[in-house]
Amino acid sequence: MIPRGAGRVARGRSEVPFPAIAAALCLLVSTLAAQAPRPVEYRLSFPAPQHHWLAVDVRFPDLEDAPLHVRMSSASPGRYARHEFAKNLIEIAFTGAGGAPVQVDRRGPAHWEVAGHGGTVRVRYRLFGDRVDGTYLAVDATHAHMNAPATLLWAEGLEERAARVTLARPEGADWNVATQLFPTGDPLTWTAPNLAYLLDSPIEFSDFALRTFTVPDPADPAYRPTFRVAVHHAGSEAGLAAYVAAVESVVRETVPIFGEFPRFETGAYTFIADYLPAASGDAMEHRNSTVLTANAGLDSPGSRTRLLGSVAHEFVHAWNVERIRPRSLEPFDFTAANVSGDLWLAEGFTNYYGALILQRAGLVGLAATLDRFARVISTVTNGPGRRLRSVVEMSRMAPFTDAATAIDPTNFRNTFISYYVWGEAIGLGLDLALRERTGGRATLDDYMRALWQEFGRGGDDVPGVVARPYTPADAEAVLARVAGDAAFARDFFARYIDGREVPDYARLLRQAGILLRPVAPGRASLGALPLGGGMRVVRSTAYGSPLHTAGIGRDDTITSFDGRRVASASDLRRLSGSKRPGDRVRLGFRRLGRNMETTVTLAADDRIEIVPAESTGASLSPAQQAFRRSWLGSRQ
Ligand SMILES: [Zn+2]
Numbered sequence: 001m002i003p004r005g006a007g008r009v010a011r012g013r014s015e016v017p018f019p020a021i022a023a024a025l026c027l028l029v030s031t032l033a034a035q036a037p038r039p040v041e042y043r044l045s046f047p048a049p050q051h052h053w054l055a056v057d058v059r060f061p062d063l064e065d066a067p068l069h070v071r072m073s074s075a076s077p078g079r080y081a082r083h084e085f086a087k088n089l090i091e092i093a094f095t096g097a098g099g100a101p102v103q104v105d106r107r108g109p110a111h112w113e114v115a116g117h118g119g120t121v122r123v124r125y126r127l128f129g130d131r132v133d134g135t136y137l138a139v140d141a142t143h144a145h146m147n148a149p150a151t152l153l154w155a156e157g158l159e160e161r162a163a164r165v166t167l168a169r170p171e172g173a174d175w176n177v178a179t180q181l182f183p184t185g186d187p188l189t190w191t192a193p194n195l196a197y198l199l200d201s202p203i204e205f206s207d208f209a210l211r212t213f214t215v216p217d218p219a220d221p222a223y224r225p226t227f228r229v230a231v232h233h234a235g236s237e238a239g240l241a242a243y244v245a246a247v248e249s250v251v252r253e254t255v256p257i258f259g260e261f262p263r264f265e266t267g268a269y270t271f272i273a274d275y276l277p278a279a280s281g282d283a284m285e286h287r288n289s290t291v292l293t294a295n296a297g298l299d300s301p302g303s304r305t306r307l308l309g310s311v312a313h314e315f316v317h318a319w320n321v322e323r324i325r326p327r328s329l330e331p332f333d334f335t336a337a338n339v340s341g342d343l344w345l346a347e348g349f350t351n352y353y354g355a356l357i358l359q360r361a362g363l364v365g366l367a368a369t370l371d372r373f374a375r376v377i378s379t380v381t382n383g384p385g386r387r388l389r390s391v392v393e394m395s396r397m398a399p400f401t402d403a404a405t406a407i408d409p410t411n412f413r414n415t416f417i418s419y420y421v422w423g424e425a426i427g428l429g430l431d432l433a434l435r436e437r438t439g440g441r442a443t444l445d446d447y448m449r450a451l452w453q454e455f456g457r458g459g460d461d462v463p464g465v466v467a468r469p470y471t472p473a474d475a476e477a478v479l480a481r482v483a484g485d486a487a488f489a490r491d492f493f494a495r496y497i498d499g500r501e502v503p504d505y506a507r508l509l510r511q512a513g514i515l516l517r518p519v520a521p522g523r524a525s526l527g528a529l530p531l532g533g534g535m536r537v538v539r540s541t542a543y544g545s546p547l548h549t550a551g552i553g554r555d556d557t558i559t560s561f562d563g564r565r566v567a568s569a570s571d572l573r574r575l576s577g578s579k580r581p582g583d584r585v586r587l588g589f590r591r592l593g594r595n596m597e598t599t600v601t602l603a604a605d606d607r608i609e610i611v612p613a614e615s616t617g618a619s620l621s622p623a624q625q626a627f628r629r630s631w632l633g634s635r636q
Pocket residue numbers: 285313317347350
């Protein structure tokens with residue numbers, strides 16, 4: 001809804017007749033400048049930060065006579081469920097020109113219609129916020145951590161207006177601002193060229209540690225964007241230094257995938273990290289920044305490594321999602337849930353690169369990466385949700401699953417597989433399949449770079465607006481071109497993206513001298529055992545699993561297996577492990593106080609592991625060594 005109008009302005013501008021004489025253009029520009037309405041002004045103050053609220057004073061000047069529709073967002077880019085940010089308003093008051101009263105009609109939970117304003121509307125409100133993450137708002141004695149849609153009211157029809165945001169420090173606080181907003185001469189005043197950019201700009205206002213580095217663009221060494229790492233944490237200087245060094249190596253390892261950096265509009269990209277005991281684990285992408293939050297410290301290497309996965313994932317988003325953007329998410333609707341069938345590519349491929357970049361940069365070991373891929377492949381291959389929906393349909397479930405809350409139970413263990421995980425599995429499969437198909441001439445990196453060149457780069461004349469979003473048909477057409485093989489692209493999309501098949505990972509991984517194999521070949525299993533204390537089933541049994549097929553459900557208590565009493569999950573595992581897949585066994589259980597019996601058919605143990613061939617005593621062929629280097633080795 002918002003950026004569409006801004007896009008029209010951009011196209012209109014380019015239609016100014018080029019041969020017009022310079023004087024006329026100057027006159028036109030100065031006339032336009034004279035007529036340009038003043039920006040929307042936001043003033044943020046924090047009179048009692050320890051009580052978790054802030055005060056906002058907004059002025060919408062130079063309005064036409066019509067009523068102004070003021071809104072609080074119900075969605076935030078990068079979060080796909082609805083979030084009602086208006087629920088935390090403490091109080092709100094509206095006035096018109098000269099402080100005169102206005103007529104206010106509450107049109108919805110987050111929508112006010114303001115009439116009789118005389119050309120200016122001023123809104124003053126207080127807002128409670130106590131969640132440190134990438135979506136919400138947190139104010140406390142140490143900081144104000146603000147996601148813009150959770151904090152700032154806005155008005156319909158003013159989407160193309162610039163905005164100015166001025167912050168006032170709490171008394172005695174030595175706080176500074178970390179944000180992707182545009183700087184001014186005043187360190188506490190920042191601007192945005194339009195509403196889409198404003199609402200995409202989180203603000204951390206605290207006594208954070210700031211480190212910066214620059215990295216030359218590989219395609220244009222004169223372009224050296226600055227990377228700012230603003231960290232609000234309680235750890236040591238040494239931990240911070242190690243973290244910042246790792247962030248730099250993530251940046252250096254990511255850029256070769258796309259061949260160049262995006263043109264960050266302010267010349268800088270900002271990592272805003274809050275690693276605090278009160279923080280929730282989260283990470284959120286923005287156009288020229290990211291917010292990273294966790295209840296974790298920087299001082300132990302293991303903890304740092306866990307944080308770096310999010311760093312890599314979010315930095316990939318500076319290309320994939322922020323600029324290579326699906327049409328289903330552009331323009332973003334701040335008043336409703338945004339449904340996209342493309343999150344397998346937008347989030348899933350980003351997840352795959354999060355893992356791959358850490359591996360290529362040497363920030364994790366091979367065993368950890370292969371364990372992760374084994375979990376990903378296993379979740380997708382064995383996940384009951386795959387019987388029901390494709391990854392495109394899973395993407396469209398994001399409004400129900402992405403930090404969405406509900407008080408009635410869901411059955412997502414059976415009906416949903418995360419598009420992050422399934423999309424990562426597809427990214428892995430496509431990378432290996434492209435390399436196999438083309439003898440290593442084309443890779444997923446080439447695919448991402450081709451998407452970047454066609455849809456991501458350029459078109460930056462309106463910051464915050466993606467001029468050329470892609471469709472699923474575009475994504476397939478680019479794959480056909482990169483593979484040099486339209487039939488391959490059609491087949492891949494039909495089977496693994498629109499369909500519900502999984503690639504043959506064992507064959508694909510063998511190219512790199514890596515083995516995918518069952519953990520316990522030939523062993524019988526009852527599958528996952530959703531048992532609580534004792535033998536009571538505490539969750540839905542998995543669709544298609546032996547227990548589910550035998551009719552066992554939540555609140556049944558298993559009492560015997562093959563005529564023997566069982567008292568623990570390990571009893572069940574031991575007894576079922578002594579049978580063969582396909583064996584039929586009597587299973588006793590108690591339901592609503594009655595003893596009952598059913599017959600269960602044992603399945604094959606479906607656990608898998610992925611290991612380097614050399615760990616089994618085999619040696620790698622030169623082709624396998626070269627494949628592995630090209631895939632997992634550093635590209636710097
Ligand atoms: Zn993401």
